[in-house]
Amino acid sequence: xxxxxxxxxxxxxxxxxxxxxxxxxxxxxxxxxxxxxxxxxxxxxxxxxxxxxxxxxxxxxxxxxxxxxxxxxxxxxxxxxxxxxxxxxxxxxxxxxxxxxxxxxxxxxxxxxxxxxxxxxxxxxxxxxxxxxxxxxxxxxxxxxxxxxxxxxxxxxxxxxxxxxxxxxxxxxxxxxxxxxxxxxxxxxxxxxxxxxxxx
Amino acid sequence: xxxxxxxxxxxxxxxxxxxxxxxxxxxxxxxxxxxxxxxxxxxxxxxxxxxxxxxxxxxxxxxxxxxxxxxxxxxxxxxxxxxxxxxxxxxxxxxxxxxxxxxxxxxxxxxxxxxxxxxxxxxxxxxxxxxxxxxxxxxxxxxxxxxxxxxxxxxxxxxxxxxxxxxxxxxxxxxxxxxxxxxxxxxxxxxxxxxxxxxx
Numbered sequence: 001x002x003x004x005x006x007x008x009x010x011x012x013x014x015x016x017x018x019x020x021x022x023x024x025x026x027x028x029x030x031x032x033x034x035x036x037x038x039x040x041x042x043x044x045x046x047x048x049x050x051x052x053x054x055x056x057x058x059x060x061x062x063x064x065x066x067x068x069x070x071x072x073x074x075x076x077x078x079x080x081x082x083x084x085x086x087x088x089x090x091x092x093x094x095x096x097x098x099x100x101x102x103x104x105x106x107x108x109x110x111x112x113x114x115x116x117x118x119x120x121x122x123x124x125x126x127x128x129x130x131x132x133x134x135x136x137x138x139x140x141x142x143x144x145x146x147x148x149x150x151x152x153x154x155x156x157x158x159x160x161x162x163x164x165x166x167x168x169x170x171x172x173x174x175x176x177x178x179x180x181x182x183x184x185x186x187x188x189x190x191x192x193x194x195x196x197x198x199x200x
Numbered sequence: 201x202x203x204x205x206x207x208x209x210x211x212x213x214x215x216x217x218x219x220x221x222x223x224x225x226x227x228x229x230x231x232x233x234x235x236x237x238x239x240x241x242x243x244x245x246x247x248x249x250x251x252x253x254x255x256x257x258x259x260x261x262x263x264x265x266x267x268x269x270x271x272x273x274x275x276x277x278x279x280x281x282x283x284x285x286x287x288x289x290x291x292x293x294x295x296x297x298x299x300x301x302x303x304x305x306x307x308x309x310x311x312x313x314x315x316x317x318x319x320x321x322x323x324x325x326x327x328x329x330x331x332x333x334x335x336x337x338x339x340x341x342x343x344x345x346x347x348x349x350x351x352x353x354x355x356x357x358x359x360x361x362x363x364x365x366x367x368x369x370x371x372x373x374x375x376x377x378x379x380x381x382x383x384x385x386x387x388x389x390x391x392x393x394x395x396x397x398x399x400x
Contacts, residue, residue: 034357034380035374147363157234159395162377162379163374163377164377165371165376165377166374171365173366174365174366176365177364178365179362180391181361182392184387185385187384187395191381193382195387195393
C-alpha cells in the first residue's frame with residue numbers, strides 16, 4: 001500500500017473534486033471484438049491474446065497510456081482475470097478493485113491492490129481527494145457504470161477483427177445518448193483498428 | 201420488374217453457383233453506433249442522419265460501392281424504413297425484400313422491388329442462377345442470417361461516434377468465431393470511422 005498510495009496523496013489539491021465538479025479524468029483503454037465483446041462468456045480472451053505483439057514488442061500504445069494513469073479501477077471479474085497474468089501488467093500502479101464483498105488479493109500484490117465498494121461517483125471523489133488525477137477504468141460493468149455516471153472522458157478502443165457472437169459486452173444500456181468525438185484512428189498492420197474518442 | 205431483372209439474367213453463366221460452391225459475393229455496407237446498433241429500438245436513425253454529408257456531398261463511398269452491386273437483399277423491416285426515403289436511394293438496382301409473408305411494394309417501385317421468402321442459401325442460389333454476382337446484404341437480422349450461412353465475404357462498417365445504449369443490433373449470435381481481415385480504415389473529418397473487412 002505504502003509507496004503507491006502515498007505518492008497519489010501528494011498530487012496537487014487543485015485537481016481534486018471541487019464543489020461537486022469532478023476534475024479527475026476517467027479513461028478507458030480496451031480491446032473489443034468487432035461485435036463488441038471484451039471476453040467470451042466464460043471470461044476467455046484467447047481470441048485476443050493471439051494478437052499480442054507476436055514478438056514484435058508492439059503494445060498498441062498501452063505502456064504510453066499507462067504512464068499517464070494514476071490509479072486503475074476495475075471490477076472484481078476483471079481483477080480475477082488479470083491476477084492470473086504473469087507478469088502482473090500494471091507494475092506499481094495503484095489498483096482499486098470494486099466489489100460488494102472483499103476481494104482476495106495475493107500477498108505479492110497487497111502493496112498495490114485495494115478493494116473498495118461504492119458507487120462510481122463516491123469512488124472517484126475518494127480517489128480524487130487522495131490526489132488522483134487520471135483514472136484508468138477497466139472491465140465491462142465498471143466501464144458501463146462510470147459512463148452512465150458521466151465519469152469517463154476518454155476511450156481508446158482497439159477493434160479485433162473477429163466476431164465472437166456472444167460474450168461479455170463492452171457497452172450496455174445507457175441512460176442517454178452518449179456523444180463522442182473521434183480524436184484519432186490507427187489501423188495496425190495485423191488488422192487491429194484503434195480509435196480514441198472523447199466523450200462530449 | 202423487366203429492365204433490371206432481365207439485365208441480371210444476362211450476366212455470364214460462369215459466375216453462377218457451380219456444384220454447391222457459391223461464387224456470388226455478398227457484401228455489407230452499413231453504419232453502426234459505437235455500441236453496435238443500426239437503429240433505435242423503434243427503427244429511428246435520427247442519430248445517423250445528422251452525419252449525412254452536411255451539404256458537402258460526402259457519401260462515405262456509398263455510390264461507388266452501390267455501382268458494384270447487382271442486387272440488394274434486405275429484410276422487411278429495413279425495406280419498410282428505406283421505402284420512406286425520398287428519393288429512393290437505390291435507383292434502378294433490383295431489390296429483394298425477404299419476409300415470410302408478402303411485402304407491400306408501392307407501385308412506383310414495383311419494377312425494382314421483389315419479395316422472396318427462403319433461407320439465405322436458397323436466396324443466393326436463386327439470384328446466382330439469375331446471373332447476380334454481387335449482392336448487397338442489408339438489415340440486422342438479414343446480415344446475421346447470411347453471415348451464419350457463410351454468405352458474406354466483405355463488410356464495410358462505418359462507426360458513428362455515439363453510444364445509443366439500446367436498439368437494433370448489427371450483429372447477433374454466431375455459430376462459430378468469424379475471423380476477418382481488415383483491408384482498409386478511414387477516419388472522416390467529422391469523426392466517422394470506416395473499416396472494410398474480408399471474411400476469412
